[in-house]
Amino acid sequence: MNCDCGAAVASEDGPSHAYMSALPACWRSYGELMARLSAHGVSAPLHMDAYAAQHPGNALQDRRQRGSVAVHLIVLGAHFDFGLPLSHLFSVKRQFNLAAARWLARLARPGTAENMGGTARSWDSLPCRR
Incomplete structure (x- = not known):
């Protein structure tokens, strides 16, 4: 069976994320990977973002899932x-979690490309870039 991410996983019953589309076997495999990395002291901040x-x-x-x-x-x-x-x-x-509703609303308006360009140009104004 294929998960939405394309991974071939076994068909099984079990927990999955509340609103992600992961099949239970994919969700379990991800949890096992994160547990193994953590047990070896490996920080994997981008793994969660890529998986999500x-x-x-x-x-x-x-709307919650889009955000x-x-x-x-x-x-x-x-x-x-x-x-x-x-x-x-x-x-x-x-910062983006706090501003997601405004940012997504701006993208939904006409002129999306301009709005995204304005967002991209604003990276230098983020506190973490100063």
């Missing part, structure tokens, strides 16, 4: 596209 972005759930219908996917993608972009160090990502995530 690959399991968007019902993002077309659920979640947006924040996780922003964090990944901040690191990989803008070179923001891992030590600053929690601050970025916190």
Whole structure:
């Protein structure tokens, strides 16, 4: 059976995330991976963001899920596209979680490309970039 992320996983009953689209076996595997990394003292801040972005759930219908996917993608972009160090990502995530509703509302208006461009140009104004 294939999960929404494309992983081939066993069909099994079990818990899954409240609003991510992960199948129970995929959710269990992710939890096991995070537990193993943690047991070896490995911090994996981007793993959660990558996992969440690959399991968007019902993002077309659920505002909470759209906001979640947006924040996780922003964090990944901040690191990989803008070179923001891992030590600053929690601050970025916190700031965008607080502003997600305004940011998503702005993206929903006409002129999305301009709005996104304005958002991208505002990275230097973030407190973590000063």
